[in-house]
Amino acid sequence: MLSGLTRFGSLYDAAVTRFGGRARPGVARDALWLNVVERSQVADGVVSLRLGGPALPAWQPGCHLDLHLPSGLRRQYSLCGDPGEDTYRIAVREVGAGSREVQALRVGDRIQVRGPRNAFPFAGLGPVVFVAGGIGITAILPMVHAAARAGLDWRLVYCGRSMAAMPFLDELPVGHVDVRIGRGGALLGDASPRGAVYCCGPASMLDQVRAEFSSRWLHFERFSPPPIVDGRPFTVELRRSGVSLDVPADRSALDVIRDFRPSVAYSCRQGFCGTCDVGGVRICVDRPTGDRLVLEEL
Amino acid sequence: MEPDNLVLQPRDVQFDWSTLPMHWVPDEPVTTHVMNVLHLLLPEGERWFVRTFQQAVPLISDDTLREDVLGFIGQEAMHAEAHSEVLDHLLANGLDPRPFTRQMEHVFQRILAPRPGLSEEQARDQLLERVAIVAAIEHFTAYLGDWMLNADALDKAGIHPVMLDLLRWHAAEEVEHRSVAYDLMCHLDRRYVRRARTMLLVAPVLFWLWVRGARFMVHADKSTRVRLTWREFMRASRRGLLPRLSEIFRAFLRYFHPAYHPKQEGSTAQAIAYLASSPAAREAH
Ligand SMILES: Cc1cc2nc3c(=O)[nH]c(=O)nc-3n(C[C@H](O)[C@H](O)[C@H](O)COP(=O)(O)OP(=O)(O)OC[C@H]3O[C@@H](n4cnc5c(N)ncnc54)[C@H](O)[C@@H]3O)c2cc1C
Ligand code: FES
Ligand SMILES: [Fe+2]
Ligand SMILES: [Fe+2]
Numbered sequence: 001m002l003s004g005l006t007r008f009g010s011l012y013d014a015a016v017t018r019f020g021g022r023a024r025p026g027v028a029r030d031a032l033w034l035n036v037v038e039r040s041q042v043a044d045g046v047v048s049l050r051l052g053g054p055a056l057p058a059w060q061p062g063c064h065l066d067l068h069l070p071s072g073l074r075r076q077y078s079l080c081g082d083p084g085e086d087t088y089r090i091a092v093r094e095v096g097a098g099s100r101e102v103q104a105l106r107v108g109d110r111i112q113v114r115g116p117r118n119a120f121p122f123a124g125l126g127p128v129v130f131v132a133g134g135i136g137i138t139a140i141l142p143m144v145h146a147a148a149r150a151g152l153d154w155r156l157v158y159c160g161r162s163m164a165a166m167p168f169l170d171e172l173p174v175g176h177v178d179v180r181i182g183r184g185g186a187l188l189g190d191a192s193p194r195g196a197v198y199c200c201g202p203a204s205m206l207d208q209v210r211a212e213f214s215s216r217w218l219h220f221e222r223f224s225p226p227p228i229v230d231g232r233p234f235t236v237e238l239r240r241s242g243v244s245l246d247v248p249a250d251r252s253a254l255d256v257i258r259d260f261r262p263s264v265a266y267s268c269r270q271g272f273c274g275t276c277d278v279g280g281v282r283i284c285v286d287r288p289t290g291d292r293l294v295l296e297e298l
Numbered sequence: 299m300e301p302d303n304l305v306l307q308p309r310d311v312q313f314d315w316s317t318l319p320m321h322w323v324p325d326e327p328v329t330t331h332v333m334n335v336l337h338l339l340l341p342e343g344e345r346w347f348v349r350t351f352q353q354a355v356p357l358i359s360d361d362t363l364r365e366d367v368l369g370f371i372g373q374e375a376m377h378a379e380a381h382s383e384v385l386d387h388l389l390a391n392g393l394d395p396r397p398f399t400r401q402m403e404h405v406f407q408r409i410l411a412p413r414p415g416l417s418e419e420q421a422r423d424q425l426l427e428r429v430a431i432v433a434a435i436e437h438f439t440a441y442l443g444d445w446m447l448n449a450d451a452l453d454k455a456g457i458h459p460v461m462l463d464l465l466r467w468h469a470a471e472e473v474e475h476r477s478v479a480y481d482l483m484c485h486l487d488r489r490y491v492r493r494a495r496t497m498l499l500v501a502p503v504l505f506w507l508w509v510r511g512a513r514f515m516v517h518a519d520k521s522t523r524v525r526l527t528w529r530e531f532m533r534a535s536r537r538g539l540l541p542r543l544s545e546i547f548r549a550f551l552r553y554f555h556p557a558y559h560p561k562q563e564g565s566t567a568q569a570i571a572y573l574a575s576s577p578a579a580r581e582a583h
Contacts, residue, residue, distance in 0.1 A: 001510075002404050005503075009409040012499070016427050017420045023487035028360040060301045114362060119305035123574035196574065219574065263364075265355055268308050268372055275308075275372045 031068060032056075036109045037087060043167040046135065047103045048091040050081070051111065059083055061142035062120035062221070065090060068112040073098045076223075078200075079116055080138040080168070082145065088116070091167050093135040120221040125196060126152030131187055131209055133159050133201020137168055139221050140200050148173040153195075157187055159205065188212045203227055225269055228252065234291045236283075238298040253293060254284040264298070301566050306369025306475050308376045311467060311578040313460050315387040320521050322458040327522040328512075328530040329539045333465070335511035337384040338398050343435070344378035346406040347371075347479075350428045353412070354482060357422070363478075363485055370478040373471050380464060398514045405507075426483075430492045433479040434500035434553065436472070437560065441549040442541065443472035444564035447572055451538030459577075467576045470569040476560040490556070497553050 038050035051065075060083060064076045075098040081089030092102045105111060122143045130147075132140040137158060147154040159180045160166035169179065187209055188197065199209045199220040206220055231249040236256065238245070247256045254276055257264050264283075266276040271285030278295045287293070323329045351371050358364045385395050410428065412421060446452070446469035452462060483493065509526075516526045524530065534540045552558060 002401055005405065006409050010413075013413060013424060013427075017416065017423050020423055020427070021489070021491070023423065023426055023492075024489050025486055026484045026488040028485070029362060031361075057303070059303070063301075063303065115303065117303050117305050117362070117365075118301055119307065121301055121304060121570045123571045125571060125574060217574075263356055265352060265368055265371070268310075270310075274375050275368055 031112050031114045033110055033112055034088070036105050036107050036111065039105065039107055042091055044162075044165045045094045046091055046165070046167045047094075048080075048089060048167070049102070049105060051088045051090070051113070052086070056086065056088060057116060059088075059116040060118060061122045061146050062139060063116035063118045064120075064139070065116055066114040067102060068114065069098060069101045071097070071101055073101065075099065075102065077102070078138040078221075080141050083142065091135070091138050120198075120200070120219065122146060122198065122219075123196065124150060124152070126150075126154060127195035128152055128154045129188060129195055129197045130154065130156040131159075131197060131199040131201065131205070132156065133205040134161070134166070136200035136202075136205075136221075136223065137166070138200075140198060141168055141171065143198055144173060157189075159183065159187075159201070186212060231287060232291070234288050234293055236293045236295060239294060239296045240298055247287075247293075252284050253281075253286070257283060257298065261298075301570065302477070302561055304474060304566065304570075306366060306373060306478070308369070308372030309467075309471075309573070309578075311376065311380060313380060313383065313464055313578055315383060315460065318384075318387055318458055318461060320391060320393070320519065322461045323452075323539060324456050326455065326534065326539060327519065327524050328516065328526055329534045331515035331519065331526070332508075332512045332531065332534070332540055334384075334388075334515050335508050336465075337381045337388075338395060338511045338515070339402060339507060341378045341382035341385065342399065342402040342406040344374040344381075346410055347374045347432050347435075348378070350425070350432060351479075351482070353425055354429055354486070357425075357486060358482070360485060363481055366475070366478045367482055370475045373475055377468055377471070380468070384461075384464070392520070393515075393518050395515075395518070397518075398511060426487050427492070427496065429479065429486060430483045430496040431500055433483040433493070434497040435504065436476060436479040437497070437553050437563070438500075438504065438546075438549070439472040440476035440560055440563045441546070443469035443476070443569075445469075445541045445545075447473065447564075447568055449538055449541075455537070455539055463576055463578050466572055467578050470572040470576070473564040473569040474566060474573075476563060480560045494554060497550070501550050 032053060034051035034053040036049055037052040040048055042048045059079050064078045065088060067075050067077060069075065077090040077092055079088055080091050081087065092099050094100055094103055120139055124146060126147065128147055130140045130144055144154065144156050155176045155178070156172065157178045157180065158166065162181060163169065196217040196219065197209065197213055199206055199218065203226065206222070210218065228250050233249045234247050236245050236247055236253045243260070245256050245260060247253050254264070254266055254269065266284055268275070269284045271282050274282065276282055276284045279297050281293065281295060321327050321330045348371050351367055355364065355367060358367060385399065388395055412424060416424065446465055513526050516524065531540065535542045
């Protein structure tokens with residue numbers, strides 16, 4: 001049977017390459033150009049922007065936009081408005097160069113975005129506990145509203161450094177909200193063991209939630225990749241390209257190689273999917289025992 | 299409010315097969331083995347998807363699509379590993395699947411491998427044809443995924459819970475990423491003729507491999523004397539344990555509709571809801 005299939009395969013391939021005709025590529029989906037239609041300071045260090053444009057694609061709680069900033073930086077921001085509105089709202093905390101550039105936008109400016117994309121989908125099943133830390137409220141807020149609207153059994157724990165630094169306190173549905181200043185104490189308290197937990201906040205908060213709650217129903221989003229602890233700097237040598245790149249202690253080989261070649265393949269960035277595999281090395285997490293990593297195929 | 303803009307994330311799932319019986323659909327050896335064909339075909343098939351799409355990544359000029367394709371690759375790689383663990387379990391329990399899986403290796407590693415000695419343009423064209431073949435197969439995986447998520451009869455039949463979770467986890471991810479291969483094909487070549495001819499190729503070959511695989515499994519299983527017959531198959535599909543042939547045929551025809559898009563098959567919201575409650579997917583974080 002296999003010899004028949006093999007022969008058929010070669011005939012088919014030969015016919016297609018000879019008579020298949022010319023491929024007609026599709027058009028690339030264009031990134032959106034949006035206008036800043038509103039800008040306001042919503043908390044200390046946090047600016048919210050409303051972006052408008054014709055026929056904005058629909059979105060769901062958990063979605064974010066990819067902003068292509070004029071400097072060439074790309075940064076993601078969660079949509080924190082109402083999916084029913086005809087503008088997108090984001091809120092940005094000042095951290096470094098990218099967020100400062102976003103905060104410097106003014107009403108009337110144009111900005112290129114990609115998305116919305118959802119890496120943190122809300123399944124809409126109760127009972128559910130939301131845990132937000134600081135600016136992480138942006139991703140959580142539309143979920144809280146969706147849960148309240150759907151009549152789910154929900155609860156929100158919202159932590160921040162000070163009331164003044166916490167955006168959207170005035171927009172939370174009343175009744176099931178636990179606002180906390182500073183850290184300490186259990187985050188989940190009496191979270192129903194059969195309920196889901198959606199968490200968005202700094203790495204330390206996520207660690208605490210994981211410690212308190214078996215991971216089975218825990219969903220979370222990180223605004224930055226998990227920090228690399230105990231990393232040592234090394235040099236990665238790309239044999240085929242003939243270059244050597246320095247990887248600092250707090251970055252992965254993938255991060256550094258992506259700066260050099262943006263098309264390099266990756267997916268989970270946490271070492272389990274194997275997409276970034278180069279000759280048996282998962283470049284998103286693997287580090288050499290010595291100070292040199294050689295990749296033959298890159 | 300169907301979310302069609304998911305960032306595809308591979309989930310690092312684990313399954314414990316230690317308690318899996320030979321007939322994991324109780325008292326249904328034929329149904330079990332027809333479904334076991336998934337484990338025979340998928341590991342090699344999905345690894346081939348991964349290789350094919352990895353070759354196609356440099357051809358993509360759309361950032362969102364590139365991200366989708368990378369997520370797709372990650373998910374399919376996980377599927378392949380999960381299914382091949384079932385094969386290991388079968389082998390350890392006295393059912394040797396290797397005579398069949400060796401043939402699948404031949405199909406996916408040789409017949410469908412890139413052919414040597416082609417010009418750059420021919421090689422590219424061949425790659426596009428492979429991508430279109432994947433898109434046609436993914437139409438069926440999306441159909442089957444949707445069927446699997448909705449087949450309440452499987453719960454009632456008392457399927458082994460770990461196997462049901464594997465099947466539904468895979469089904470949900472197939473539904474989740476059902477547009478990726480099609481979108482990639484259209485990005486590289488949007489001609490109807492390529493879509494149509496690859497489906498005409500894929501459907502009969504897949505059907506034939508499935509029948510062969512099921513027959514192989516039933517023969518290789520020494521613990522039962524039933525045989526794979528149409529009557530048995532029809533009975534199981536009437537019970538809702540297998541999809542009906544007429545439904546599969548209708549799905550096949552839908553692919554030829556000029557306005558076809560995989561989004562029309564299945565529900566992303568349902569897939570997310572399953573993944574949020576799947577024991578294996580929830581352990582994956
Ligand atoms: C899916 C997703 C959604 C996001 N949503 C939002 C959102 O809604 N709102 C929002 O404000 N951000 C959000 N972010 C984060 C955002 O994309 C940027 O990473 C953030 O604005 C920082 O970018 P930057 O260029 O200003 O800082 P960079 O210069 O890129 O600095 C990045 C990293 O440096 C460190 N760092 C630098 N300066 C400081 C500092 N002063 N304090 C603490 N750490 C520092 C942090 O580890 C930080 O992650 C999201 C990220 C993702 C992935
Ligand atoms: S990107 Fe998934 S293993 Fe590296
Ligand atoms: Fe799959
Ligand atoms: Fe798939």
